[in-house]
Amino acid sequence: MSRRDFSIGKASAIAISCGVIEDVLPALSATPRQPILTDGPTEVAQVSSSPTADIRPREADALVLGAGIAGLAAARTLVDQSLSVILLEARDRIGGRLWTDTLLGLPLDLGASWIHGIKRNLITKLADQFGVETVATDYDNCIVYNFDGRKISDKEYIAAESLFESIYALHEQEEIDMSLQQAFDRVLKNRTLSDDQLHKLQFVIEGEYALELGADPDHLSLWEWDQDGEFSGLDVVFPKGYNQITDGLANGLDTRLATKVELISYGANGVAVETSSGSFVADKAIVTFPLGVLKQAAVKFDPPLPAWKQSAIDRLDMGVLNKVYLKFPNVFWDETFEEISYMGERTGEWCDWLNFMPYINEPVLMAFHGGTKGFTIEELSDAEIIAGAMKILRVIYGDGIPEPDGFLITRWGKDPLAFGSYSYIPPFASGDDYDALFKPVEMFYILPGRPQAAISRYRAWSIFIRCRGGGGDRVSGGE
Numbered sequence: 001m002s003r004r005d006f007s008i009g010k011a012s013a014i015a016i017s018c019g020v021i022e023d024v025l026p027a028l029s030a031t032p033r034q035p036i037l038t039d040g041p042t043e044v045a046q047v048s049s050s051p052t053a054d055i056r057p058r059e060a061d062a063l064v065l066g067a068g069i070a071g072l073a074a075a076r077t078l079v080d081q082s083l084s085v086i087l088l089e090a091r092d093r094i095g096g097r098l099w100t101d102t103l104l105g106l107p108l109d110l111g112a113s114w115i116h117g118i119k120r121n122l123i124t125k126l127a128d129q130f131g132v133e134t135v136a137t138d139y140d141n142c143i144v145y146n147f148d149g150r151k152i153s154d155k156e157y158i159a160a161e162s163l164f165e166s167i168y169a170l171h172e173q174e175e176i177d178m179s180l181q182q183a184f185d186r187v188l189k190n191r192t193l194s195d196d197q198l199h200k201l202q203f204v205i206e207g208e209y210a211l212e213l214g215a216d217p218d219h220l221s222l223w224e225w226d227q228d229g230e231f232s233g234l235d236v237v238f239p240k241g242y243n244q245i246t247d248g249l250a251n252g253l254d255t256r257l258a259t260k261v262e263l264i265s266y267g268a269n270g271v272a273v274e275t276s277s278g279s280f281v282a283d284k285a286i287v288t289f290p291l292g293v294l295k296q297a298a299v300k301f302d303p304p305l306p307a308w309k310q311s312a313i314d315r316l317d318m319g320v321l322n323k324v325y326l327k328f329p330n331v332f333w334d335e336t337f338e339e340i341s342y343m344g345e346r347t348g349e350w351c352d353w354l355n356f357m358p359y360i361n362e363p364v365l366m367a368f369h370g371g372t373k374g375f376t377i378e379e380l381s382d383a384e385i386i387a388g389a390m391k392i393l394r395v396i397y398g399d400g401i402p403e404p405d406g407f408l409i410t411r412w413g414k415d416p417l418a419f420g421s422y423s424y425i426p427p428f429a430s431g432d433d434y435d436a437l438f439k440p441v442e443m444f445y446i447l448p449g450r451p452q453a454a455i456s457r458y459r460a461w462s463i464f465i466r467c468r469g470g471g472g473d474r475v476s477g478g479e
């Protein structure tokens with residue numbers, strides 16, 4: 001059994017982004033039709049239809065800020081409903097945290113890789129619509145090595161997982177919220193474990209949290225960490241890259257790249273957005289910046305976001321997952337296993353490798369670092385990172401292995417347009433904080449229902465500002 005079998009949440013973040021769109025967009029359009037990205041019927045709220053005159057000419061009906069999957073899907077839907085839309089994006093590319101890089105001569109995803117659970121998942125629909133090839137992955141197809149290069153037997157590994165399960169079951173008895181780590185420590189205080197047991201337990205815990213959620217147990221709320229919904233069906237990756245989905249959505253949209261938003265002013269007369277490439281005015285704006293960008297106040301709002309919404313932004317936090325790709329001249333590893341795990345002396349370092357041979361038939365390995373280790377690796381130089389990777393591969397496969405032909409290293413925590421990979425729920429924050437991101441500032445109109453999609457561990461979210469005559473503003477955010 002793979003440690004990922006413990007993974008409770010397998011929802012797709014990206015589908016969540018579209019979930020926001022399903023909920024919000026029907027009310028944004030003046031003459032709504034069935035949005036292309038929805039699954040079910042949508043009800044349209046009654047809104048005022050006579051905006052007051054503007055003081056400045058409008059460039060478009062709506063501005064969509066950020067051209068990640070959320071922004072692209074929002075813009076696509078609005079355009080399909082006959083609204084004029086301009087997408088403003090700070091990077092010189094679309095896709096945001098979906099980023100297929102071809103520097104090594106083949107498409108490799110530096111951000112998201114998977115559709116987690118293909119059934120009833122909007123990304124699956126888009127992949128079908130755009131004719132994008134996918135390949136199923138199997139986390140059970142895994143081999144685990146100890147720090148000395150010895151293979152860990154199934155029996156040993158299952159024992160470590162069982163130990164984790166017993167601790168996990170006990171910690172749920174706590175009556176006040178605290179960090180997961182504090183709860184684990186309370187349980188462990190009453191258990192006598194050998195060093196070897198503790199080492200293996202830490203490895204399992206690393207896989208459960210830092211690598212899944214981008215945050216270590218001491219940063220996660222005992223009660224609320226797991227707000228994930230789950231899509232059923234296979235997990236799949238895109239051999240030719242995730243950006244095939246964003247490229248499909250972006251086709252024909254008016255997208256302004258290298259346009260960094262600095263100030264968003266909103267009120268009864270519309271929305272004015274100041275950017276590095278001039279200002280834009282529209283009736284409405286949809287903001288799809290990552291939580292990390294909003295936490296850093298990298299973009300200013302005028303008026304500022306209300307306190308209850310700002311405090312939700314403050315309470316939630318952004319974790320990190322980083323990837324290191326290594327392309328070799330030939331395969332020297334266990335070619336048939338998809339996942340190669342390493343229980344190193346320092347937990348979390350080079351512990352999780354993906355073999356890309358089964359997916360793209362190329363000699364590529366990719367290592368994950370998450371949570372604290374994910375942030376720490378960002379401080380190292382490229383040369384130090386590659387030396388660290390090769391040291392571990394030599395422990396496992398011997399000194400005769402070749403040097404890599406090329407590498408790719410991500411540093412999502414330092415990325416000023418993301419400040420992390422996805423969000424998580426720290427102690428004393430809760431799923432209610434995500435609800436607060438959805439909640440309107442003023443109930444100028446009522447949107448029906450909750451977002452249909454469940455909250456995912458990959459926390460992308462959007463703020464929605466709608467400005468109309470009469471002073472109605474709506475700011476809504478969600479996963």
Ligand SMILES: Cc1cc2nc3c(=O)[nH]c(=O)nc-3n(C[C@H](O)[C@H](O)[C@H](O)COP(=O)(O)OP(=O)(O)OC[C@H]3O[C@@H](n4cnc5c(N)ncnc54)[C@H](O)[C@@H]3O)c2cc1C
Pocket residue numbers: 011012013014015017065066067068069070071088089090091094095096097098110111112113114115116259260261262288289290293298299321322323412416417418420421422458459460461
């Ligand atoms: C390493 C990694 C692995 C992941 N793995 C998976 C996975 O396997 N499956 C999965 O479902 N999800 C995964 N995710 C999460 C997934 O990538 C995100 O949830 C999703 O891409 C978020 O989309 P978004 O449009 O909401 O945000 P983003 O993609 O971040 O888009 C926001 C856009 O806003 C732009 N922006 C920011 N600030 C400004 C500004 N001031 N002015 C103008 N533009 C600005 C950004 O450049 C960006 O393009 C992963 C993420 C990472 C980083």
